[in-house]
Amino acid sequence: MAKLYYFTSTMNAGKTTQLLQFNYNCIKKNINTLTFISTLKNKKNCIRSRVGLKNLAIPINNKINIYKYIEKYKHMTKYIFIDEVQFLTKKQIYEIITIVDKLKINVITYGLKTDFKLKLFTASKYLISLSDKIFEIEALCKCGKKAIANARINKFGKKITQGKQINLNKKIYIPTCRYHYFNFIDKKK
Template sequence: MAKLYFYFAAMNAGKSTTLLQASFNYVERGMATMLWTAAIDDRANKAIASRIGLSADANRYDASTNLHDRIEEAHKASPVACVLVDEAQFLTAEQVWQLARVADEVGIPVLCYGLRTDFQGQLFEGSAVLLGIADALIELKAVCHCGRKATMNLRVDESGNAVKVGEQTEIGGNDRYVALCRRHFSQALSA
């Protein structure tokens, strides 16, 4: 029975690297994978890219993409062994349920990778639904500068100061976000 998995972590925990390794494992054994990433994140062009230099081409989704239909159509044309979704926090609630149907009805395992919370400690829509309905929740570990597990994503400005207000989604890497433990996240926001 295929399952819906949610691999979540703070920034810089290796989510994309882990996704690309999982895809490689399937492909190495002669099985096709279907990779997806959010269209809103255009930093890597049409690819999923990790900070350690691994990358692979991927389909792009936005809020209007019917993932179930697109995946089922591709699977009918040529069997897909596994679907892997990067930046899963940007999925809509409806898309998460579509991915659940891919696992439940089409019979393809779906591995989603994303952030749990935003820069204010609030759940993203896609992450909230995944936390609620995924068959398996796997936390990947990031490390705070103090050595503790980083679970929060602090948004910073050009000078490295904490940003306390703004839109939930602002694309960026190490120049805009710092992974911190909850204690250091709270201290940075209260400064």
């Protein structure tokens, strides 16, 4: 039976590095894979991890029907990797479960669980409900405790809790533990 896997964490936890490593292991064993990256810009076609690994990835925006796309490659694909899965829509998560259950292809997704206001992304909500296996990749807060949130900071280094859910500038996020999310120490410039 094919399975849907969901790897979740805060930012800077090494999700992309792990995705690339799994993909590399598959390629070495001659297992065919397809790698996607969910993107709101539709420009990125390369997954890069902070440790320097990279891999070509097919960009998918919110309008693509992932099931229809994959159907063409169903006979030659065993694993599908999706990075930045938090940006997919509810409809696309349902397309993914159809890929798993109907096409019998394993789908391994990586993404953030919550936004800077601690609110679940829509995709995260459905992945938590529907995945066969859920794994958490741990990032650490500055204090050494497990990070559970991505605090967003303004240009003065102060935590903000207002604004649009998505801002793609990675520099404005700080992984924090629960205590330091609510008792945030302003980042001195």
